[in-house]
Amino acid sequence: MEAALHERPALPPPNALDAKVDALISLIAQQNATQMQQFPSVAQHVQDPKKAQVEPDNAPSLPIMRTMTGCMELLRKDDPDSGLTMHALRELVLSGKVPYVRCGVKYLVNYGKLLEYLATCAVQEQDDKPSGTIQRVKE
Numbered sequence: 001m002e003a004a005l006h007e008r009p010a011l012p013p014p015n016a017l018d019a020k021v022d023a024l025i026s027l028i029a030q031q032n033a034t035q036m037q038q039f040p041s042v043a044q045h046v047q048d049p050k051k052a053q054v055e056p057d058n059a060p061s062l063p064i065m066r067t068m069t070g071c072m073e074l075l076r077k078d079d080p081d082s083g084l085t086m087h088a089l090r091e092l093v094l095s096g097k098v099p100y101v102r103c104g105v106k107y108l109v110n111y112g113k114l115l116e117y118l119a120t121c122a123v124q125e126q127d128d129k130p131s132g133t134i135q136r137v138k139e
Helices: 014-038 040-047 068-078 086-094 111-120
Strands: 065-067 100-103 106-110
Touching: 065 068, 068 086, 068 106, 068 111, 086 106, 086 111, 106 111
Parallel strands: none
Antiparallel strands: 065 106, 100 106
16 A cells, blocks of 8 residues: 555656647747737847847937936946046036936936037136236225
8 A cells, every 4th residue: 555655646658748748839839920910010029139120220319318417427437537527517517518408307418418528628718817816896
């Protein structure tokens, strides 16, 4: 009686398992084909991912828009030794030298244009007012 408890149940013959696996695979393939017909864009992506991607020539490239804090984080990641401070970035944005979009109370800065400005900006010209001298106060 103990021998009967420890016996393993008999497995079906290998041909029966292969038939069940083949049936499952064909069922999954049918379901995938149905889904591919319903969603052709997904089907194109699954069949050839490179073709499914939007070509840069056909679609406008989206600018990288970040908050001023986000721009500083990206800039620090790209150039850890950058001397640009948050105050200087704020001055560039508010003066209109770097493009931005106001979204509520936030300023979304075009990060690409910020880098372009930093790469091409000229040396600032000195104001006509002399600095470091005492000036008469107008009464």
